[in-house]
Amino acid sequence: MPELPEVETIRRELEKEIIGKKIKSIEILGTRSVRRHDNPKQLIAQLQGKKITQIRRIGKYLLFDLIGDDILVVHLGMSGQLLRAKGTKEPIPEHTHVIITLSQGGQLRFIDPRTFGEIFVTRPAEGNPRMIPAELLHLGFDPLANQISWMQFAAMLSQRNTQLKPLLMDQEFVAGIGNIYSDEILFAAGLRYDRKCNTLSSQEARRLHRSMIELLNEAVQLRGSSLADEAYKDIYGESGDFQGQHRVYDREGLPCPRCKRNIKRVKVSGRSTFFCEHCQL
Numbered sequence: 001m002p003e004l005p006e007v008e009t010i011r012r013e014l015e016k017e018i019i020g021k022k023i024k025s026i027e028i029l030g031t032r033s034v035r036r037h038d039n040p041k042q043l044i045a046q047l048q049g050k051k052i053t054q055i056r057r058i059g060k061y062l063l064f065d066l067i068g069d070d071i072l073v074v075h076l077g078m079s080g081q082l083l084r085a086k087g088t089k090e091p092i093p094e095h096t097h098v099i100i101t102l103s104q105g106g107q108l109r110f111i112d113p114r115t116f117g118e119i120f121v122t123r124p125a126e127g128n129p130r131m132i133p134a135e136l137l138h139l140g141f142d143p144l145a146n147q148i149s150w151m152q153f154a155a156m157l158s159q160r161n162t163q164l165k166p167l168l169m170d171q172e173f174v175a176g177i178g179n180i181y182s183d184e185i186l187f188a189a190g191l192r193y194d195r196k197c198n199t200l201s202s203q204e205a206r207r208l209h210r211s212m213i214e215l216l217n218e219a220v221q222l223r224g225s226s227l228a229d230e231a232y233k234d235i236y237g238e239s240g241d242f243q244g245q246h247r248v249y250d251r252e253g254l255p256c257p258r259c260k261r262n263i264k265r266v267k268v269s270g271r272s273t274f275f276c277e278h279c280q281l
């Protein structure tokens with residue numbers, strides 16, 4: 001599932017490719033991808049002819065700011081891809097649900113075999129200074145786009161009586177982290193997935209804060225992670241390179257890069273969790 005580094009990679013590529021371009025037409029082949037709209041025709045009418053002025057990201061959501069006040073929101077869900085086609089004649093891949101044709105040539109195609117992803121059009125919430133739509137106001141802070149200090153972070157952790165991994169994956173607490181990066185961040189910080197948030201010393205909270213920002217930045221530098229199932233591709237159809245840097249994720253039984261003991265796997269709320277019993281306390 002694409003997490004913050006993958007979505008940020010796509011955002012940067014879109015910024016290079018489609019800012020200033022106009023939406024010529026939209027074709028909806030799978031209505032489940034636009035399920036927030038009762039009437040897909042209205043969605044099409046709302047987007048046609050609109051110029052794309054900015055591409056933003058909040059957590060795992062991409063926001064295409066359009067001229068006027070409209071915002072086109074894309075969430076890739078489990079298996080979504082946003083692929084750039086140079087011309088309209090390029091063959092359409094299987095599971096293509098939405099095709100956005102741009103006026104200066106080319107298309108963006110939303111492909112999503114598992115259909116957990118979605119696309120919708122909205123506007124900024126009334127009076128919201130950051131121009132965030134109401135549908136996304138529940139999201140917590142974005143660890144790269146709107147950084148908070150480690151002391152603020154420590155104070156937030158101290159108020160939670162939950163385990164660390166589920167909290168890092170809670171989009172209402174911090175937006176953008178999922179199963180892969182939560183394991184990698186916790187390994188980098190030397191903290192176990194099941195540590196209670198309110199038992200962290202200030203030094204541990206500081207380490208977790210630093211690991212979170214550093215690791216996500218490193219993953220963005222390497223354009224995210226593409227796993228064996230190949231679900232994640234950037235807009236050019238290329239895989240990321242960060243999977244080669246994973247230190248615990250999907251490495252059960254392999255030696256820990258720090259202590260050489262075997263990496264363990266457990267299930268936490270149905271999700272595989274990888275960690276080193278010796279290096280993470």
Ligand SMILES: [Zn+2]
Pocket residue numbers: 256257258259260261276277278279280
């Ligand atoms: Zn270890």
